[in-house]
Amino acid sequence: xxxxxxxxxxxxxxxxxETLAMVGVSAAIAVAIGxxxxxLLHVTGRGGLSPLPWLHRPLGILxxxxxxxxxxxxxxxxxxxxxxxxxxxxxxxxxxVPLALAATAxxxxxxxxxxxxxxGGVVEAARxxxxxxxxxxxxVLVPEALPGLIAAVTVAxxxxxxxxxxxxxxxxxxxxxxxxxxxxxxxMPEVMATVVLLLILFVQGxxxxxxxxxxxxxxx
Amino acid sequence: MTAIAVAEATGYPAAPLRPETMPDPAAPPAxxxxxxxxxxxxxxxAGGAVALDEVSLRVxxxxxxxxxxxxxxxxxxxxxxxxxxxxxxxxxxxxxGQDLLALxxxxxxxxxxxxxxxxxxxxxHHRRTVAENIAFSLEIAGATRAERRARVAELLPLVGLExxxxxxxxxxxxxxKQRVGIARALASAPRLLLCDEAxxxxxxxxxxxILALIRDLxxxxxxxxxxxxxxxxxxxxxxxxxxxxxxxxxxxxxxxFDLFTAPREKVTRRFVSEVIGDAVPLAALxxxxxxxxxxxxxxxxxxxxxxxxxxPVIGEAAARYGIALNxxxxxxxxxxxxxxxxxxxxxxAPPEALAAxxxxxxxxxxxxxxxxx
Numbered sequence: 373x374x375x376x377x378x379x380x381x382x383x384x385x386x387x388x389x390e391t392l393a394m395v396g397v398s399a400a401i402a403v404a405i406g407x408x409x410x411x412l413l414h415v416t417g418r419g420g421l422s423p424l425p426w427l428h429r430p431l432g433i434l435x436x437x438x439x440x441x442x443x444x445x446x447x448x449x450x451x452x453x454x455x456x457x458x459x460x461x462x463x464x465x466x467x468x469v470p471l472a473l474a475a476t477a478x479x480x481x482x483x484x485x486x487x488x489x490x491x492g493g494v495v496e497a498a499r500x501x502x503x504x505x506x507x508x509x510x511x512v513l514v515p516e517a518l519p520g521l522i523a524a525v526t527v528a529x530x531x532x533x534x535x536x537x538x539x540x541x542x543x544x545x546x547x548x549x550x551x552x553x554x555x556x557x558x559x560m561p562e563v564m565a566t567v568v569l570l571l572i573l574f575v576q577g578x579x580x581x582x583x584x585x586x587x588x589x590x591x592x
Numbered sequence: 593m594t595a596i597a598v599a600e601a602t603g604y605p606a607a608p609l610r611p612e613t614m615p616d617p618a619a620p621p622a623x624x625x626x627x628x629x630x631x632x633x634x635x636x637x638a639g640g641a642v643a644l645d646e647v648s649l650r651v652x653x654x655x656x657x658x659x660x661x662x663x664x665x666x667x668x669x670x671x672x673x674x675x676x677x678x679x680x681x682x683x684x685x686x687x688x689g690q691d692l693l694a695l696x697x698x699x700x701x702x703x704x705x706x707x708x709x710x711x712x713x714x715x716x717h718h719r720r721t722v723a724e725n726i727a728f729s730l731e732i733a734g735a736t737r738a739e740r741r742a743r744v745a746e747l748l749p750l751v752g753l754e755x756x757x758x759x760x761x762x763x764x765x766x767x768x769k770q771r772v773g774i775a776r777a778l779a780s781a782p783r784l785l786l787c788d789e790a791x792x793x794x795x796x797x798x799x800x801x802i803l804a805l806i807r808d809l810x811x812x813x814x815x816x817x818x819x820x821x822x823x824x825x826x827x828x829x830x831x832x833x834x835x836x837x838x839x840x841x842x843x844x845x846x847x848x849f850d851l852f853t854a855p856r857e858k859v860t861r862r863f864v865s866e867v868i869g870d871a872v873p874l875a876a877l878x879x880x881x882x883x884x885x886x887x888x889x890x891x892x893x894x895x896x897x898x899x900x901x902x903x904p905v906i907g908e909a910a911a912r913y914g915i916a917l918n919x920x921x922x923x924x925x926x927x928x929x930x931x932x933x934x935x936x937x938x939x940x941a942p943p944e945a946l947a948a949x950x951x952x953x954x955x956x957x958x959x960x961x962x963x964x965x
Contacts, residue, residue, distance in 0.1 A: 496711075
């Protein structure tokens with residue numbers, strides 16, 4: 373393990389924190405924006421609580437547009453927007469903006485699917501009991517879909533770990549970037565192996581945590 | 593016949609003899625009807641099948657009214673129009689004295705709190721405990737935690753679920769889930785209970801329990817119950833009046849006993865025969881020897897009802913008119929608490945004696961019908 377110099381240890385640790393920051397912050401933003409979008413998509417869809425095709429269709433198209441843009445291109449394409457939001461177009465903070473955007477679109481779809489899984493009968497029962505639309509959303513749809521929503525967040529987090537490896541393109545740092553720069557470009561396969569191992573452990577941890585939460589919450 | 597004997601014979605609990613709440617059809621109703629639907633029409637897609645075709649219906653306060661029909665007959669749409677889960681294209685919906693179609697959104701939500709609904713698939717919140725499920729309608733109506741606790745504590749014993757307070761639906765049997773559904777529907781103290789195929793997902797024994805519970809609650813809480821079902825046994829067990837639906841129309845309605853013992857429409861007959869079993873066993877029929885020369889054989893379906901239901905008519909007929917009577921099928925039962933008997937007979941006699949006998953039997957008030965042999 374002679375290659376694992378103190379300097380490299382520090383680099384690995386720093387890269388890990390960067391990955392954690394990019395994934396964590398962009399996921400938090402994606403949940404905060406993606407859930408309302410998913411609810412809007414679900415509620416305004418055909419057979420929803422308030423079908424509004426004029427809102428549902430453009431919103432769906434927008435979500436699909438973001439989802440179909442390859443991340444590496446999205447990252448570069450929205451640089452002006454990134455500069456506006458983050459004040460800079462390079463670094464970890466700048467990487468978070470496109471990551472959050474991609475994850476929001478991704479999560480919005482996954483959340484919408486989770487909401488669709490909610491038993492329509494429960495919603496109908498709530499309507500029959502005189503619940504308002506807001507009450508149905510917050511007291512029926514979201515709580516009943518919670519295990520599915522958590523599972524969706526888990527999937528999104530794992531995808532974000534993958535996306536974050538591309539953040540090196542805008543100087544965002546992180547484990548993936550370290551693997552490319554040291555492991556590939558400086559011919560240090562040990563570093564590459566370490567990075568990959570760390571990522572595997574990280575993703576396993578995320579997935580296990582997500583699965584555990586879903587099991588705890590589902591009550592089925 | 594006692595209620596217990598009826599329950600054993602039919603597999604369903606018997607209706608109590610002459611429930612006090614049963615309206616006398618002759619007298620004008622003393623109170624306004626709980627539900628009055630007038631001229632309801634509903635078509636789901638333009639050019640599609642008609643779900644409701646000029647349906648009018650009155651459900652009197654305090655009665656258990658059943659709507660029976662095959663799937664697709666429109667009964668589900670009809671019951672969903674009563675709390676406007678489904679909006680009719682035309683017609684009037686008066687429920688508990690209110691014109692529901694005239695209400696705004698907030699008014700409709702308020703009105704719905706006075707109408708409980710129970711569903712075929714229970715529709716419980718999977719992630720709420722029994723107590724939390726029951727408290728849902730109170731929660732959305734803004735009741736405090738203490739109020740909800742108190743109400744749940746009243747409701748649990750009513751449906752016999754004290755021990756399951758903190759269980760989740762996945763831990764309950766079908767019958768227990770429906771008890772939760774019923775307690776939830778009753779939480780807001782509604783005066784009308786809608787049952788949408790409430791026992792169709794349950795086994796016969798559990799069905800009997802749930803029906804007994806619904807009838808018991810009707811009596812104790814002075815509820816009006818409107819239920820839809822495809823099982824005539826449910827109607828026989830608890831309904832006071834029944835309507836038969838076919839292709840979006842109500843084709844026949846009346847007191848359960850009358851409809852069972854004197855069905856007019858073909859569809860009704862089919863439903864009724866499911867329960868009272870008056871089909872002629874073909875195997876038995878084929879084995880009857882040819883009648884002796886000079887005698888005629890007819891198949892008779894005799895319905896014993898009214899004051900002479902218990903008279904030994906068969907023996908008397910044989911003795912008086914010298915008729916050979918062969919019983920092919922028979923059953924004695926009770927419907928809506930009234931006893932009745934039904935029998936299919938092969939009668940052999942000279943034609944004149946036969947005619948005289950039939951006239952005598954009809955004179956006793958028995959419904960005698962000649963079946964094609």
